[in-house]
Every structure is written in structure tokens, then in C-alpha cells.
Amino acid sequence: MKTLDAKIVLLRRQLADLDRVVVCFSGGVDSGYLLAEAVSVLDDRAVALTAVSPSLVPEEGAAARRLAEQLGARHLLVDTAEVDDPRYAANPANRCYFCKVEVYGRAVREAARLGTHHVVDGFNVDDRGDHRPGRQAAKEHGVRSPLDDAGFTKADIREAARRLELPVWNKPALACLSSRFPYGTAITPERLTRVAACERVLREHGFSICRVRYFDERARIEVAPAEVARFHDAALLADVTARFRAAGFREIEVDPAGYRQGALNEPTRLSTTADFVRRYS
Structure with a gap:
């Protein structure tokens, strides 16, 4: 070797x-x-x-x-x-x-x-x-x-x-925005813009690893597993929910397992954000 x-x-x-x-x-x-x-x-x-x-x-x-x-x-x-x-x-x-x-x-x-x-x-x-x-x-x-x-x-x-002291040496992998859509869901510039805007919200809150999965009027949030518990913060949750809805999503859910590659292809059994808070708070 x-x-x-x-x-x-x-x-x-x-x-x-x-x-x-x-x-x-x-x-x-x-x-x-x-x-x-x-x-x-x-x-x-x-x-x-x-x-x-x-x-x-x-x-x-x-x-x-x-x-x-x-x-x-x-x-x-x-x-x-x-x-x-x-x-x-x-x-x-x-x-x-x-x-x-x-x-x-x-x-x-x-x-x-x-x-x-x-x-x-x-x-x-x-x-x-x-x-x-x-x-x-x-x-x-x-x-x-x-x-x-x-x-x-x-x-x-x-x-x-x-x-070489490159600043990206430990940068998390980041696939293109189209990877946020389940196969068979049409991709449009407008939908890509919505997903980009919502991921920007998460980054503004300090989530370095984040994905917003697109399911028509429902958005599923994935962040690093160690950071999922941050959504118990009422102020953070309220801001994320309001801004996601302003972007056009009626329902927002947080994946309790956190981000992992291939998650988009798993069966979706998660509830809305409100249910997530009741179940895990």
C-alpha cells in the first residue's frame, strides 16, 4: 500500500x-x-x-x-x-x-x-x-x-x-441543491431558491452541517446529530418556523436522527416540528 x-x-x-x-x-x-x-x-x-x-x-x-x-x-x-x-x-x-x-x-x-x-x-x-x-x-x-x-x-x-493549510481541509461535504429533492419530484429554479433560502436560515443560526429536504409544502430539516437538541430552544424554533413558512413551506419537521448520507431515500415517518417538540422536550 x-x-x-x-x-x-x-x-x-x-x-x-x-x-x-x-x-x-x-x-x-x-x-x-x-x-x-x-x-x-x-x-x-x-x-x-x-x-x-x-x-x-x-x-x-x-x-x-x-x-x-x-x-x-x-x-x-x-x-x-x-x-x-x-x-x-x-x-x-x-x-x-x-x-x-x-x-x-x-x-x-x-x-x-x-x-x-x-x-x-x-x-x-x-x-x-x-x-x-x-x-x-x-x-x-x-x-x-x-x-x-x-x-x-x-x-x-x-x-x-x-x-497545505487549506481552509477547506475539514470542510463538510456539500452536494448540490438538487440532491434535496426525492427522485421524481420536479426540480425548478423557484424550488431550488426556496431550499437555498431555508438552509441559509440554518447557517445563520450556526448549523455548519444542514440540509433542507423538499417534500412539496413540507420541509424536513437535517443537522449534525449532536445539534438536533438545539431545536428545543423555543426562540430558535420559532424563528426557523416563521422564516421557513415565509419561504413557502406549511409544515416543518426535524429529523431526530440528524444528517446522514442517503437519508432522503428513507421512508418518511416524521411528524411536524410541533410534534417533534412535544415528543422530545
């Missing part, structure tokens, strides 16, 4: 061999670390590309801009239109494929304009076992995954990013 140091050496060698790359950059730890290494190895021959659409959490776009600037990377913000694709908007189980077709297509075109055929992303070893329809789109567009090729796990990436 290769050590982390050996993986880093291999990654840097791969990037040097590519000579000029466009890095698909979300601002998270995976693509952030990859961009940092690419800039270190290739300087201005490494360009970051961030796709901007209604499915991007607005604060994440701003964070990506700050990190790219900190790294000294040239940063392209490109508008993508996956939400306008009826196949994507219908929200099938392979929704991510249609998103990545749009994003990678734009990245490949930008790369060609910049004089390179090499587009890279932050896919890594731990992503192999996940349900990721977008990987097919990556293969179709010739997108390369240097972290995966070098054998990086998520833990490796976080440790390597920590060594």
Missing part, C-alpha cells in the same frame, strides 16, 4: 505530465486540494472552472471564488443550464448524469479554447462505491481523475490539504 507521501509524489508527476489542465472546481476539499497541487505544479497552466446555476448553493460559489483567489488560480465562472434540460428537471435516479453532461461539456469547450484537452476532477477512491451516474458523463467527455489514479482516499485528501 502506497504511503500518502508516495501518492502526493505520483499526483504531482501526473499533473506535470498533463502540462496544462482545467480543474472542475466546486470549492470543496477534493477539488480544492487538486487545484492547489495543480497550481503548485503548473502555475498559470492550471485553470479552475466552476459551474454556476440555480442548483449551486450561492454561498458555495462565493467560497470557491475566495479559495481560488487565495491559491492564485485563474478562475472561470461559467453559467450552466442543466435545470433547463427536461431530463434533469424531471429528477430521475440518474439526474446527475444530465448535470455532468452539461458541466463537462462546458469544461471541455473551455479547455479547448485555452489550448488543452485535459479536464480533471476531484473524484477519488472513496467515491467508487457511491451511486454516481455522473461518472459515465466523465468517461464520455474524457475527464480524468488524478486523485483516483494516484490512490487518494477522502482521508488522504483531507490530510494532504491540512498539510
Whole structure:
């Protein structure tokens, strides 16, 4: 098994061999670390590309801009239109494929304009076992995954990013806003905006990990398990409830199990927020 140091050496060698790359950059730890290494190895021959659409959490776009600037990377913000694709908007189980077709297509075109055929992303070893329809789109567009090729796990990436003192080294994973909708529930810009506004409310209250799951007029809140009990605070609960209702949700519930990946696909048996307070106060 290769050590982390050996993986880093291999990654840097791969990037040097590519000579000029466009890095698909979300601002998270995976693509952030990859961009940092690419800039270190290739300087201005490494360009970051961030796709901007209604499915991007607005604060994440701003964070990506700050990190790219900190790294000294040239940063392209490109508008993508996956939400306008009826196949994507219908929200099938392979929704991510249609998103990545749009994003990678734009990245490949930008790369060609910049004089390179090499587009890279932050896919890594731990992503192999996940349900990721977008990987097919990556293969179709010739997108390369240097972290995966070098054998990086998520833990490796976080440790390597920590060594570089990247501010995102311990940043929680954050999927696009469309992941808040059960498969088969149509995705629209208006609905994405509602979810983004409500998650902003939770972040304003200090919840660093939060999801607002969309069920038509009902919103389900997921936060870190250790922070679920904060909703016993009457003032916090009242503010969250009022602002969620102002955003268009009639019912609000808090998942007592807290956030975990894949929770959206579990049967929903939770009650309204008021019932949650009666049951757990």
C-alpha cells in the first residue's frame, strides 16, 4: 500500500505530465486540494472552472471564488443550464448524469479554447462505491481523475490539504441543491431558491452541517446529530418556523436522527416540528 507521501509524489508527476489542465472546481476539499497541487505544479497552466446555476448553493460559489483567489488560480465562472434540460428537471435516479453532461461539456469547450484537452476532477477512491451516474458523463467527455489514479482516499485528501493549510481541509461535504429533492419530484429554479433560502436560515443560526429536504409544502430539516437538541430552544424554533413558512413551506419537521448520507431515500415517518417538540422536550 502506497504511503500518502508516495501518492502526493505520483499526483504531482501526473499533473506535470498533463502540462496544462482545467480543474472542475466546486470549492470543496477534493477539488480544492487538486487545484492547489495543480497550481503548485503548473502555475498559470492550471485553470479552475466552476459551474454556476440555480442548483449551486450561492454561498458555495462565493467560497470557491475566495479559495481560488487565495491559491492564485485563474478562475472561470461559467453559467450552466442543466435545470433547463427536461431530463434533469424531471429528477430521475440518474439526474446527475444530465448535470455532468452539461458541466463537462462546458469544461471541455473551455479547455479547448485555452489550448488543452485535459479536464480533471476531484473524484477519488472513496467515491467508487457511491451511486454516481455522473461518472459515465466523465468517461464520455474524457475527464480524468488524478486523485483516483494516484490512490487518494477522502482521508488522504483531507490530510494532504491540512498539510497545505487549506481552509477547506475539514470542510463538510456539500452536494448540490438538487440532491434535496426525492427522485421524481420536479426540480425548478423557484424550488431550488426556496431550499437555498431555508438552509441559509440554518447557517445563520450556526448549523455548519444542514440540509433542507423538499417534500412539496413540507420541509424536513437535517443537522449534525449532536445539534438536533438545539431545536428545543423555543426562540430558535420559532424563528426557523416563521422564516421557513415565509419561504413557502406549511409544515416543518426535524429529523431526530440528524444528517446522514442517503437519508432522503428513507421512508418518511416524521411528524411536524410541533410534534417533534412535544415528543422530545
